[in-house]
Amino acid sequence: MPKKNILTKSQMEIMGIVIIIILFSVGLLFAIQYVILKKPTDVKKSFLQAELSSNSLNAMLKTNVPECNNADMASLFKDCTGVSQEIDCCIKLDPTQDCIYDGSISTTGMADTCYVLNQTINKILKDTLNVWRVPYIFTAYYVESDPLAWTAGITSDIPCTMEDEGRPQEFTLPTTQGNLRIVLKVC
Amino acid sequence: MKMMENVAVMIIFFMLLGLGFIFYGKIGGHGAKQDIEKYVQLQAVKLAKVVAALPEVRCSEENVPVQDCFDLLRVEEAASKIKDTTNERYYFEILGYSRVAIEEKYPGNGSIIVYDNQPDINPTSDLEEIKFSYIPIYIPITLFNATINQYSFGVLEVGTYDK
Numbered sequence: 001m002p003k004k005n006i007l008t009k010s011q012m013e014i015m016g017i018v019i020i021i022i023l024f025s026v027g028l029l030f031a032i033q034y035v036i037l038k039k040p041t042d043v044k045k046s047f048l049q050a051e052l053s054s055n056s057l058n059a060m061l062k063t064n065v066p067e068c069n070n071a072d073m074a075s076l077f078k079d080c081t082g083v084s085q086e087i088d089c090c091i092k093l094d095p096t097q098d099c100i101y102d103g104s105i106s107t108t109g110m111a112d113t114c115y116v117l118n119q120t121i122n123k124i125l126k127d128t129l130n131v132w133r134v135p136y137i138f139t140a141y142y143v144e145s146d147p148l149a150w151t152a153g154i155t156s157d158i159p160c161t162m163e164d165e166g167r168p169q170e171f172t173l174p175t176t177q178g179n180l181r182i183v184l185k186v187c
Numbered sequence: 188m189k190m191m192e193n194v195a196v197m198i199i200f201f202m203l204l205g206l207g208f209i210f211y212g213k214i215g216g217h218g219a220k221q222d223i224e225k226y227v228q229l230q231a232v233k234l235a236k237v238v239a240a241l242p243e244v245r246c247s248e249e250n251v252p253v254q255d256c257f258d259l260l261r262v263e264e265a266a267s268k269i270k271d272t273t274n275e276r277y278y279f280e281i282l283g284y285s286r287v288a289i290e291e292k293y294p295g296n297g298s299i300i301v302y303d304n305q306p307d308i309n310p311t312s313d314l315e316e317i318k319f320s321y322i323p324i325y326i327p328i329t330l331f332n333a334t335i336n337q338y339s340f341g342v343l344e345v346g347t348y349d350k
Binding site: 020024028031047048051052055056058059060062063064065066070072120123124127128132 | 203207210211214232235254255256292293294324325326327328329337338339340341342
């Protein structure tokens, strides 16, 4: 057999191997891209993001606060944002202390509704979302205004990442100052 | 010489084929595991919805059900009724192997286990160890105490026991 023919045949075989390797690599890449790197659809997470934010807000606004004459939290929001605060709140500094709801300045443990709201919302969210390791951000603001100062810092220990951000649940509460938007973003 | 070359090519071909099968088998297994996890999560979510709509425990105002609100007196009564052996079968058909508990978070603390049915592990099955995983879902709810006419913040814990 002439030498040139042998060389041509071996070159053709090498080309065949190269084609097989290329096809194999392409198949492997497709498999990795579509099967391994595919983000699993987390049904539980999407359900919880929607359910947690809406239910937490709804339940919170209905809850009665014993420190404020058992007023519900929606009333406390209205009172806190009002011109003059009418609901008397008392945080017992000492368990033996009695709360006197007479509005006198000398009464120990008297607190304003905004402070009680901050403490109560913080307590509820820390005992629930924080314990379940769910990141959250709570804010309240009037339309086209900055968030209310007392809501600053009501966030989880775990920060919210952009990719985890769910749709925030918003609750609009009519007050004397305008419509107050209460927002709980669960990530 | 030609024969040896053919044999070598065949060996390499079958090796590549075998590797391919192993690889795709692993990927298939991974996908199946994800599907099972997804199914289990769906079951838990479905159960959470069923429990939230149970008329035995829901609050109502003038016969109109209140969403995501549980009447504490009804919950206590339902818990004792569910534990009754005569109702066991009925609730098993609705809730299956699961656990339903209600916990008050604010202002008070306390919890009521409404339903808890863990599957029995058959002691005769020595060959494979059967383990049941508990996947809970927590849903914030309002708890209504009719005796003092007050609402409190609570959590509904619903979880399924899955193999």
